[in-house]
Amino acid sequence: MSPKLKFLIGGLVVVTVIAALIASSFGGTSSDYLTIAQVRALGPDQARDSRVAGAIVANSVVWSTSEVRLTFDIQDETGRLSVSYRGPQPDMLVDAVEAVAIGKYNPAKRVFEADELLMKCPSKYEEKQ
Amino acid sequence: MILADLGYGAIWLTLAAALWAATAASMGTWRRRPELLASARNALLATAGLTTLSCALLLALLYARNFQVQYVYEHVSTYLRPAYVLAAFWAGLEGSQLLWLWLLAIFTGVAVLRRPTWDRELRPYAMVFLAFAQAFFALLLVAISNPFQLMPDAPAEGISLNPLLQNFWMIVHPPIIFASYALWTIPAAYALAALVRGKLDATWLRGTRMWSVAAWATLGVGILVGGWWAYLELGWGGYWAWDPVENSSLIPFLVGTAFIHSAVVQERRDMFRTWNVGLATLTFVLTVFATFVTRSGLIESVHAFAESPIGYYYLGYMLLVLAIAVGLMLARYRELRGAGELGELLSREFVFLIVNLLFLGLAGAVMLGTLWPTLTESVRGAATSLTKESYNRFAGPLGLLLLALLGLCPLVDWRKTTSRQLLGSLWVQAAMALVTGVLLALLGDWPPAAVLAFAIVAFVATTILLQMVQSVVARARTADENPLVAAARVLGRSRRRYGAHIIHLAIVLIVMGITASQAHQVEVQVPLAKGATIDVEGYTLAYRSFDYQSSELAGNKLRNEVILDVYRGDRLVDTLSPERNFHSNVDGSVTEVALRSTLKEDLYIVLASLEPDGMAALQVLVTPLVLWLWIGGLILILGTLLALWPSRSGRPARNPEGEVA
Numbered sequence: 001m002s003p004k005l006k007f008l009i010g011g012l013v014v015v016t017v018i019a020a021l022i023a024s025s026f027g028g029t030s031s032d033y034l035t036i037a038q039v040r041a042l043g044p045d046q047a048r049d050s051r052v053a054g055a056i057v058a059n060s061v062v063w064s065t066s067e068v069r070l071t072f073d074i075q076d077e078t079g080r081l082s083v084s085y086r087g088p089q090p091d092m093l094v095d096a097v098e099a100v101a102i103g104k105y106n107p108a109k110r111v112f113e114a115d116e117l118l119m120k121c122p123s124k125y126e127e128k129q
Numbered sequence: 130m131i132l133a134d135l136g137y138g139a140i141w142l143t144l145a146a147a148l149w150a151a152t153a154a155s156m157g158t159w160r161r162r163p164e165l166l167a168s169a170r171n172a173l174l175a176t177a178g179l180t181t182l183s184c185a186l187l188l189a190l191l192y193a194r195n196f197q198v199q200y201v202y203e204h205v206s207t208y209l210r211p212a213y214v215l216a217a218f219w220a221g222l223e224g225s226q227l228l229w230l231w232l233l234a235i236f237t238g239v240a241v242l243r244r245p246t247w248d249r250e251l252r253p254y255a256m257v258f259l260a261f262a263q264a265f266f267a268l269l270l271v272a273i274s275n276p277f278q279l280m281p282d283a284p285a286e287g288i289s290l291n292p293l294l295q296n297f298w299m300i301v302h303p304p305i306i307f308a309s310y311a312l313w314t315i316p317a318a319y320a321l322a323a324l325v326r327g328k329l330d331a332t333w334l335r336g337t338r339m340w341s342v343a344a345w346a347t348l349g350v351g352i353l354v355g356g357w358w359a360y361l362e363l364g365w366g367g368y369w370a371w372d373p374v375e376n377s378s379l380i381p382f383l384v385g386t387a388f389i390h391s392a393v394v395q396e397r398r399d400m401f402r403t404w405n406v407g408l409a410t411l412t413f414v415l416t417v418f419a420t421f422v423t424r425s426g427l428i429e430s431v432h433a434f435a436e437s438p439i440g441y442y443y444l445g446y447m448l449l450v451l452a453i454a455v456g457l458m459l460a461r462y463r464e465l466r467g468a469g470e471l472g473e474l475l476s477r478e479f480v481f482l483i484v485n486l487l488f489l490g491l492a493g494a495v496m497l498g499t500l501w502p503t504l505t506e507s508v509r510g511a512a513t514s515l516t517k518e519s520y521n522r523f524a525g526p527l528g529l530l531l532l533a534l535l536g537l538c539p540l541v542d543w544r545k546t547t548s549r550q551l552l553g554s555l556w557v558q559a560a561m562a563l564v565t566g567v568l569l570a571l572l573g574d575w576p577p578a579a580v581l582a583f584a585i586v587a588f589v590a591t592t593i594l595l596q597m598v599q600s601v602v603a604r605a606r607t608a609d610e611n612p613l614v615a616a617a618r619v620l621g622r623s624r625r626r627y628g629a630h631i632i633h634l635a636i637v638l639i640v641m642g643i644t645a646s647q648a649h650q651v652e653v654q655v656p657l658a659k660g661a662t663i664d665v666e667g668y669t670l671a672y673r674s675f676d677y678q679s680s681e682l683a684g685n686k687l688r689n690e691v692i693l694d695v696y697r698g699d700r701l702v703d704t705l706s707p708e709r710n711f712h713s714n715v716d717g718s719v720t721e722v723a724l725r726s727t728l729k730e731d732l733y734i735v736l737a738s739l740e741p742d743g744m745a746a747l748q749v750l751v752t753p754l755v756l757w758l759w760i761g762g763l764i765l766i767l768g769t770l771l772a773l774w775p776s777r778s779g780r781p782a783r784n785p786e787g788e789v790a
Contacts, residue, residue, distance in 0.1 A: 003470065003471035003472065003473070004471055006471070006473075006474050007471050007474070007479065007482065010474050010479060010482075011482060011483075011486065014482075014483050014486050014487075015486055015490070018486060018487065018490035018527065019490070021523050021526055021527065022490065022493075022494040022497075022523045024522070024523075025494075025519045025520075025522035025523040026494075026497070026498070026501075026515065026519060026523075030501070030513045030514060030515050030516060030519055031513065031514055031515075031516050032511065032512075032513050032514075033502065033506075033511065033512040033513065033514065049516060051514055063738055065656050065737075065738050065740055065744050065745070065746045066656045066744075066746075067656075068654040068655065068656060068737055068746045068747075068748070086654060087654060087737070087748060088364065088654075088720065088735050088736075088737030088738070088746070088748050089717075089718075089737065089738070091292075091293065091363075091364065091717065091718065091719045091720055097717075102516075
């Protein structure tokens with residue numbers, strides 16, 4: 001076998017391994033962007049990671065110091081959804097700012113249990129965790 | 130507004146001078162007219178002056194709080210502290226692009242001021258590409274993102290800078306990143322010049338080595354500083370979230386890392402010519418992509434393209450550069466074949482090939498992940514986003530493979546190694562890896578993946594240290610010197626090689642920090658009344674006092690603060706005061722994290738809320754070995770300085786043995 005062919009085959013094997021690894025992680029744990037109506041339609045057996053975005057409804061933000069829990073409602077053109085998040089409230093959380101909640105919907109409690117909250121800031125630069 | 134007009138005019142003149150430089154340099158080479166080449170060089174020196182003037186004027190307008198200028202109005206206020214006015218310069222798209230252009234013009238100026246030596250043939254072509262890059266940014270600034278844009282009338286007060294950006298690291302992080310992007314332009318310009326001229330031996334690589342190593346290290350440090358900022362300021366206890374802005378600077382870093390390693394193969398064995406011109410150009414194009422992602426927000430959604438034409442400018446420029454590079458590579462197909470012959474599969478050449486493929490695969494996957502929501506939205510109509518876990522699932526294994534190769538590579542010879550030779554030379558480090566793995570598996574409660582990672586860390590660290598020690602011992606023996614003298618001599622003689630060793634050790638420390646902090650973070654969220662205590666991971670936190678909404682007019686904020694005494698057992702080790710403040714220019718509150726950093730672990734406390742009666746909610750995180758990321762960053766800087774330190778002849782240190790892994 002010529003060295004060139006050997007390198008080509010060896011290289012292809014490496015490329016295949018890398019590609020397979022990447023493909024498997026992309027297929028696995030991605031989270032879908034859903035509308036509020038789509039989230040609310042999820043049944044008990046359909047719990048999976050999803051992202052849902054909406055404007056924070058005025059006066060709906062409730063912070064419980066004793067539970068270290070934040071609850072609020074978000075709204076889009078398809079409906080309204082209660083979101084519950086355990087942890088410090090994100091910086092600059094205010095009414096009417098668009099929030100992205102990442103987590104799972106709990107149909108029994110009709111609450112979206114978020115593991116992560118992202119605030120969409122009005123300024124283009126202020127992309128942040 | 131004479132100052133704003135002057136600043137804007139200077140950018141127009143920069144555009145004109147850059148276009149003239151490109152024309153004169155092309156005509157000068159084509160018609161062999163040295164006076165045209167001299168004129169191109171002068172035009173490029175003029176752009177350095179003009180962009181400096183433009184930057185000085187924008188800075189003056191920011192400090193004068195001249196709110197009639199829209200950029201000033203949007204980013205500063207009368208009460209913003211002077212140090213942060215500097216950060217405001219690069220807080221927006223317009224200022225960032227101006228900074229990019231200025232740095233590029235300065236580096237270009239430095240490059241053309243140096244007496245032509247190795248690059249006598251290539252410089253005119255490189256000047257054309259550098260001038261075009263400057264013209265692109267100048268065009269963006271004059272056509273669609275003018276930092277000197279005036280508003281009809283001047284408001285009395287500005288919007289001010291986002292409090293998250295009011296941090297020392299935000300003053301230094303963006304300029305470091307943009308400096309690295311501008312530095313990467315120079316190797317790319319020479320790669321294209323080498324392609325046009327058909328002079329594709331290692332001359333351009335050796336000549337631009339200093340630029341590319343400096344660009345690489347600057348980008349690495351810039352990314353670490355960004356992580357440090359996120360860790361201190363964003364209050365979630367992490368330093369990396371795989372968000373589009375972070376990813377966009379990581380992608381050129383990965384491709385650039387492939388390039389500086391791949392370059393070694395061409396210097397040593399005259400192989401990988403196509404790889405090297407390709408990787409150098411691609412790195413540059415990806416820095417342009419990163420600027421576009423970071424400052425435009427367009428990655429969020431395809432719809433943003435409809436709102437501003439700026440996306441089309443960037444896309445057009447990136448495609449143009451890539452098309453030129455690919456076209457030239459096809460035209461120079463014959464010259465791209467190097468003289469070096471392929472050896473066996475178990476050879477250092479093949480290891481370097483795998484390294485290239487791994488870095489490119491990693492960069493491609495991060496790129497795909499960054500674009501994933503946009504792609505799925507346009508293909509399926511419904512967007513899907515990658516979670517942090519899915520990034521970790523490919524980045525972890527690929528990163529560890531790369532690390533393992535870093536330990537293996539020095540043991541594999543060029544051309545050919547037998548497996549017997551390889552096995553014979555790696556038993557010491559293999560034993561170290563085994564001992565580390567077994568000890569951690571038995572004594573610690575680390576997950577298996579972390580144990581494997583630490584074993585690889587031990588393997589690689591041993592390989593590097595053995596290499597360093599062996600050459601010192603050899604020198605001490607042959608020259609009959611004291612080991613310390615021998616170490617200093619060896620370090621001084623082969624700076625590039627030892628610089629590389631030190632940089633690799635820094636990478637090992639950083640990987641160690643990443644592994645530990647990812648694998649084993651303890652998090653507690655707890656309400657706490659004044660006078661109460663809680664125990665977390667061996668720390669006792671005693672809530673001593675608080676400060677509820679005390680006003681601080683100078684900073685225009687209301688301060689909420691709790692003061693905690695930190696005990697280890699009965700011993701008071703620290704007093705920490707996490708804050709959550711209200712700023713007048715933003716709605717909602719902004720956290721200031723309290724941190725106690727040690728070599729072993731970080732204690733990180735976020736004040737989640739504070740009631741008027743002092744009832745507080747705290748988030749407490751204990752994360753092992755995070756400090757090693759930043760220590761690794763400092764060592765990386767030292768290693769780079771050593772590698773780049775000019776030798777007495779004024780040339781960058783060359784490595785006589787050329788044995789850079």
